Amino acid sequence: MTTSALHPAVERADLLIDLKRYEEARKLLAQRLSEDPQDVRAWVKLARSHLGDENNGAEALKATQRALELDSEDIGALVMHAHALRGAGRFLDTEGVLREVIRIAPAYWYGYALLADWLWRIRAIRSGQANGGQVRREDQEAALRESGELAREAVRLAPEEVYAYEVARLIMAGDRPAAERLDEAILRLDPQHEQALARRTTRTADAPGIKAAEAASLYADALATAPDSAPMRSGLDQASFRLLRGVRWLALLCLALAAAGIDLFTTGGETQRDLPLPLGQRLWDLVPMAVVWVLGALLSYRRLGAGVRVNLRSLVRRRTWPRVVLAQAAWSMVCALLITQVPWTQRTAPQVLFWIGLLPTVTTMWFDRRKNN
Incomplete structure (x- = not known):
């Protein structure tokens, strides 16, 4: 296992790759290799550069093969060789290389993590090839068990490495409590892990009882990170659209208040008010509508965070769809104002206004629940 320090030129090339x-990195490495082809x-860094912008697995593979000819047990060369094999379309061959990494360096966490990340995929491909394209459930379960053991070993060896937890979380995604614990471990190490x-924000925002304003605030706070x-x-x-x-419910409530203010529909045999309503009564009917909008919309909006x-x-x-929603709310409010503020002498026209203000909004409410585009 090679532990030699990087030559300054190679170190500069590594920074350029980052x-x-x-x-530029390849030019620098080519110059260095012309001076010292050993x-x-x-x-290894040349292979990494080929896998960067070009994703040229064939060239990367040539470079790692040359490195392994010089030192067959160099861990960095073996790991990069595995990446080059995958880039060259030889993904199934990576298992043997990574097992060799673990054999040579049993305390090297990354070998376990990378093999865990790739092994269950490799086994799925092999199972599919052996069974006419169908992955057998028992093969999948066995692969996930082995991958899980490798991931746990990676976490044990490197409890401060995020990638080890990422792999473990991917493999254990079906175990919700374990996946949540691993997410918390990842965020402990990297609070900005996207x-x-x-995932944590979505779980919290989608929990039962969380209102739209709370969900929107959660997402806005997370986006700040x-x-x-x-x-x-x-x-x-989605939360903003909710x-x-x-807003439409507020408009429909105002429409209902307008109908009640003009006694639009008879209830329980009560005598309806004489029309037209006095100006003072019509103006007074605006008061509850104003209260609805001040308490239901204006104050709620002011309590929202700036990001929301x-x-x-x-x-x-x-x-x-958000524009459609606002247009429907505005239309319902126009109908409510026409019902209350025009000095109607008959209830036929206000009744028509009530229904054309109500029906277009109500009929789309069930449909646009998941719309925000």
Whole structure:
């Protein structure tokens, strides 16, 4: 197992690869290898550069084979050789290479983690090849058990390495309590881990009893930590749309208040008010509507976090259904105002307004529950 330090040129090339400046790295490595073709680390880094921008598994494989000719037990060369084999379309051959890594370096956590990550996939492919494209359940379960044991060993050897927990979480995704514990371990090590943060936020936001405003706040807070997370942006949009859908209920409540204010429908044999209603009564009918909007919308909106308020406005600009929802709420309110403020002498026209304000909104409410586009 080689432990030699990197040559300065190879070290610079490694930094260039980290910066995704692969072509510059290859030029530097080519110069270094022309000076010393026995530099194992330079061959390994050359393979890494080929797997970077070009995903050229064939060239990477040539480089790792040259490195292994120089030192067949170099761990870095073996690990990169496994990646090169996968890049070259020889994924099934990686198992033997990674088992060799574990044999040579039984205390090296990454060998266990990478084999755990790939083994269950390799076994699924082999099972499918042997059974006419169908993966046998017993083969899958055996592969997951073995992969789980390897992942647990990786975590034991390196309890501070995020990748070990990521692999364990992937394998144990079907065990919800274990998966949640692993997500918490990942977030303890990396509070900005995008996938684990998205999963935890989604679990919390989707829990029973969580209101739309609470869910939106959870997603907005999580996005402040991981602003590029597509799942959390989608979750925030969904929660924001739920908030907008609530606006229609306020408008429908105002429509019902308008109907009650003009005694639009007879109930229990009571005598309906004489029409037209006095101006004072018509103006007074506006008061409960104003209370509904102030308490139900304005104050609720002001209590929302800045991120949620910004997303609400953005969602209306970006998506069609939020605009439809607001248009329906506005239409219902127009009908409510016409019912209360016009001095009607007959109830036929207000009744028509009531139904055309109610029906288009109610008939779409069940349909747009999951719409936000």
